[in-house]
Amino acid sequence: MLSMATQVVAPAAFAAHPLGTNDLNTRTPIKHVIVIYGENRSFDHLFATYKSPSGDSVMNVLSEGIINQDGTPGPNFSKATQYQASDTNGYSVSPSKTQPYSVLPPPLAGGHQYASDSSPPPFATIQAAENADYGLLPRDIRLLTTGATGLKPGTVDTRVLNATSLPPGPFQLTPGVPYDAYAASPVHRYYQARQQSDCDASKATEMNPSGCQQDLFPWVEVTVGTGSNGKSQPAGFNDQTTGEGSASMGFYNVAQGDMPYFKKLADEYAISDNYHQPAMGGTGLDSIMAGFADAIWYTDGKGNPATPPTNQIENPDPQSGTNNYYTQDGYSGGSYSECSDSNQPGVGSVISYLQALPKKVAPNCDPGHYYLLNNYNPGYFGNGTVDTKDTYAIPPVPTDSIGNVLLNSSVSFRWYGEGYNAYVQDPASPT
Known part of the structure; x- marks a missing residue:
């Protein structure tokens, strides 16, 4: 996350946007x-080799000696060794590790194989890109036409150097996967993130008070990925079935010129090397936490807690006969948990870990409330009407958002999203 603090500018600059009476107080x-959010990517994925031009310390895999500045394994590479594990009975936030990977599961290609105006991105022509885009400056429209992988999705990403023989830790994506190219998106869901972090209270130390070992990232990607959506594990299941491989271990190298825009922002403004997201989980949960400073829960549409449909309740317990293939989880499956009840699937392991920490952490979940842990669509359209058709939309909730708090305090704010004005005019528009 990057943040910028600015001095007050002349009121004339905001003539078209009325100020709140307390804006300057x-x-x-x-x-x-x-605040600028970079979705679906960790700090080290982007800033693995970043050094502050002012000499400030930066905690990343370069400063930790895990990699060298040229992206090769560093003297402390073993600190990032990734492991295989076994979880065949009930969900565990710290499943039993079996052995370290000798080589990583190969990263797999993600994104479209070819540019196309009919099924973008990327677009095949500048004209189609211009017609579809609402946010980029004219000089940047060309970026919507680049980045096709040339590879069938879900196959080994041969753009990555030595893709099938990578050592069991972080690896550099570039130059094979250019910064403007599409690549697989690593899983980012609540119960998966808990397992990937491999948090064990008995491993807690003064320097690592959480006890998280961060050593099961590829294993979770290849055993469950983004979830089952309640379906049985596919026949012939292997390390490529989920379509991810070890996507989570790839990084860009700003020391070699990758990500010039993000680096410029980091150089000139504030950057946080010890903050990734407000909550473990996907874009939906973290957007909610950023907008509400709280979790929200399933309602009957009138502000009262209610029980979601069965197929929308999380069950990360492994399916019978599988190693960690969740029973009910996915973008069209489980996303809510009643986290005050330790008998609910997955909940008991999380609560046990939190309560075992040297400084116990309370779950802070209200009984009978099913909290949203992953991605769902907004409950309201951009024009303010309630979405009553989408099965996977969040019902209206009584929780105050940060926007409510600011407006009640006469402080103005703005939120920018590409295509939002068009969405307000036509919520059904695909753009």
């Missing part, structure tokens, strides 16, 4: 805070 000279 601040305790510091900082009058505006801009």
Whole structure:
């Protein structure tokens, strides 16, 4: 996450956007805070080799000696060794490790094989890209036409150097996978993230108070990926079935010129090397936490807690006869948990871990409330009407958002999203 603090500018600059009466009533000279979120990627995925131009310390895999500045394994590479594990009975946040990987499962290709105007992205022509885009500057439209993989999705990403013989830790994506190219997206869902982090209270130390070992990332990707959606594990299941491989271990190298725009922002403004997201889980949960500073729960549409449909309740217990292939989880499956009840699938293991920490952590879940842990669609359309048709939309909730708090305090704010104005006019528009 990058943030920028700016001094107050002339009121004339905001003539088209009325100020709140308390906008300029601040305790510091900082009058505006801009927060930029980079979705679905960790700090080290982007800033693995970043060094502060001012000499400030930065905690990343370069400073930890896990990799060298040229992206090759460093003297402490073994600290990032990834393991295989076994979880065949009930869900565990720290399943039994069996052995380290000798080589990583190969990363798999993600994104479209070819550019196409009929099934983008990327687009085949500038004209089609211009017609579809609402946010980019004209000079950047060309970026919507680049990045096709040339590879069938779900096959070994041969653009990565030595893709089938990678050592069991972080690997550099570039130059084979250019920064503007499409690549597989690593799983980012709640119960998967818990397992990938491999948090064990008995391993907690002063320097690592969580006891998280961060050593099961590829294993979770290849055993369950983004979830089962309640379906049985496919026949012939292997390390390529989920379509991810070891996508989570790839990184870009800013020391070699990757990500020039993000690096420029990091150089000139504030960057956090010890913060990834407000909650473990996907875009939906983290957007909610960023917008509400709280979790939200399933309602009857009138502000009362209710029980979601059965297929929308999380069950990360492994299916019978499988190693960690969840029973009910996915973008069209489980996404809610009643996290005050340790008898609910997955919940008991999380609560046991939190309560075993040297400083116990309470789950802070209200009884009878099913909290959203993963991605769902907004409950309201951009024009303010309630979405009553989408099975996987969030029902209206009574929780106050940060926007409510700011407006009640007469402080203005703005939210920017590409294509939002068009969405307000036509919520059904695919763009």
